[in-house]
Amino acid sequence: MIKxxxxxxxxxxxxxxxxxxxxxxxxxxxxxLILGSPSGLKATEEAMMKSLAETNIETIIDHNFGRECSYEEVSRLANIGNDEKADIVIGVGGGKALDTAKAVAHKLRAKTIIVPTVAxxxxxxxxxxxxxxPDHVFKGYQFYxxxxxxxxxxxxxxxxxxVRLLISGMGDALATWWExxxxxSAYAKDLTCGGSRPGHITMAALTLAKLCYDTLLKCGVEARRSCEEGVSTPAxxxxVEANTLLSSVAVENTGTAAAHSIYDGFTILGQKHKLYHGEVVAFGTVVQLILEGQPEKDLYEVINFCDNVGLPYTLADMNLADITDEELMEVAKRTTDPAExxxxxxxPVTPESVFDSIKAADSMGIAFKERK
Ligand SMILES: [Zn+2]
Incomplete structure (x- = not known):
C-alpha cells in the first residue's frame, strides 16, 4: 500500500x-517582503523589524493588505516582491493573510515564513x-x-x-480526530482532493489526530482561561500546538468528512448565525457522530467539551433557534451536494439523513443543558 x-x-x-x-x-x-492583517502587524511589527534588522535581513513591509486572499491581491504583492527582489515572504496574521503569503511566495519562488497571530x-x-x-466569493483551492x-x-x-478565535480554533481542531x-475506518471511496482513503493513511497522521483530540480534552478549559487573562501557560x-500544528498536519494527510460538509451546508444561510468557521464545525462534529451512529459515551464527551469551552452544540447556541424545517432542509441539501x-x-448519506441528524444533535444538546 502506498502511503x-x-x-x-x-x-x-x-x-x-x-x-x-x-x-x-x-x-x-x-x-x-512582509505582509499581514492590520491587527497581526500591530501585534508583531515592532519586535519583528528589530530582530530582522539585528540579523541584517532587508525588509519591505506592506500595510495595504486588502483582507482577502484573491488573485488580484496576490499579483499586487508579487509585483512588489519582484521589483524589490525579495527572496523571503513573511505572512503575519490569520488564515487569509497566511494563505496570501503562501500564494505570493509561490509566485516569487521565494521561501515562505508564516507568523500566525491567532490560533x-x-x-x-x-x-x-x-x-x-476580491468581493469575498469562494473561487477555489491553490495547492503547492x-x-x-x-x-x-x-x-x-x-x-x-x-479568546473567541482561540475557541473557534479548538472547534475546528475538535473535528480533526473524528474526521x-x-x-x-468508515470511508470507501478514493477522494483525491484534500484527503486519503482507508489504507492510504499513515499511522503518523492518525496518531497526531488522536493527540490533537486528547490535548483539547486535557487543556482546552485552562487554555481558554489563560487567553482570557492574556497570559501564556503550558495549557x-x-x-496552540493542537490548533496550529497537530490539526493541520492531521487534516492535510487524512482529509475531512461530514463535519466540514455540514459547515458548508450552513453557509447557505449567509452570516445569519454570526459564527466563526470553527464554531460551526464544532456543531458539525456532533452531527457527524450522530450520522455515524457513534456510541453515546463519545457523543457526550464531545458535547461536554463544547459546553466546557464555550462552543455551540445546539441550534439556539448557533443563533438559529428560529430556523424553519424548510431552511434546515436547504442546509441538508447543500451539505449533500455531490462534490462534498x-x-x-x-x-449512503441523503439530505433526509443529514436533516434528521441535525435535529437529533439539537435535541440531545437541549436535553444535556436541561440536566446540567
Ligand atoms: Zn476547518
Missing part, C-alpha cells in the same frame, strides 16, 4: 519567539491557499508541492489575541 505524509519544513513555538525571528529566518534568504485555523502549516474573489518553510508562533501574541477516524501552549466529502462513507 504519504507531508509536513511543514520547520515549526517553532513559544513565548517571545517573535523577538528572535531574525535568527530563525536568516538561513532562508536576505530580503523579506484559529489550519492555514499556517498547510500547502494550500483558499482563493476568493511543498508546505511553508518555517512557521514561527509566539504564544505571548496568541495569549493576547481574541480522520471516519476517513480511516495554552499545548492548545460527506459522500465518502460506506453508507
Amino acid at each position: 504519504r505524509i507531508t509536513f511543514p519544513g520547520r515549526y517553532i513555538q513559544g513565548p517571545g519567539v517573535i523577538n528572535k525571528i531574525g535568527k530563525y529566518v536568516t538561513t532562508y534568504g536576505k530580503k523579506a 484559529s485555523s489550519d492555514a499556517a502549516c498547510t500547502a494550500v491557499s483558499v482563493m476568493y474573489t 508541492s511543498t508546505n511553508p518553510d518555517l512557521i514561527a508562533v509566539d504564544t505571548n501574541v496568541i495569549a493576547r489575541s481574541p 480522520s477516524n471516519a476517513r480511516a 495554552l501552549e499545548e492548545i 466529502f460527506i459522500h465518502g462513507y460506506t453508507f
